[in-house]
Amino acid sequence: SQTIHQWPATLVQPVGSPLSLECTVEGTSNPNLYWYRQAAGRGLQLLFYSVGIGQISSEVPQNLSASRPQDRQFILSSKKLLLSDSGFYLCAWNADRVVRRELFFGEGSRLTVL
């Protein structure tokens, strides 16, 4: 069966520090991968998505970046965090070429920037 994991689960970082959140998927190949951010109690904002290694689409201009160095690995990074980067970050995947595009989410990473 397929599984998705992301880490760390909780992160407290000072303003201006770097960020790296990692996500891996097991049990499938060539998944579509996504990074979402969620403000407290609200809906999901798509940040990046990837349909293959090295292929990254950015949805929101900001100081975050994403990379996909391997087929089932997706990384969210920042060189210098801002207070506004605080939030709940979710990695998700779905199967390539599945029309309905049902998503499967990781456990989430809560980032607090102080």
Add this chain to the structure above:
Amino acid sequence: TQLLEQSPQFLSIQEGENLTVYCNSSSVFSSLQWYRQEPGEGPVLLVTVVTGGEVKKLKRLTFQFGDARKDSSLHITAAQPGDTGLYLCAGPSYNTDKLIFGTGTRLQVFP
């Protein structure tokens, strides 16, 4: 632009009550999905409705897809505290690889 609006935004009810959550759009969707998210966790897929007019049941939850495939509803019978969470509808974008999410309904069920 395809948008999904959910109502109500917040809902607080007592255990045992019934409720309905709505997901509406001016655009046609090929399918719609419902997710539930508990605090501190990722959303979990509950159901996908595909055919206009389709009704699916998941224990005390009943999902319906509108005949024109522009809206969906989620009805919960005899709500329980375990139903508490954020309910999100979502549908595939017709011209990209993305899933469009609704604005969300936060449900609180008190014992």
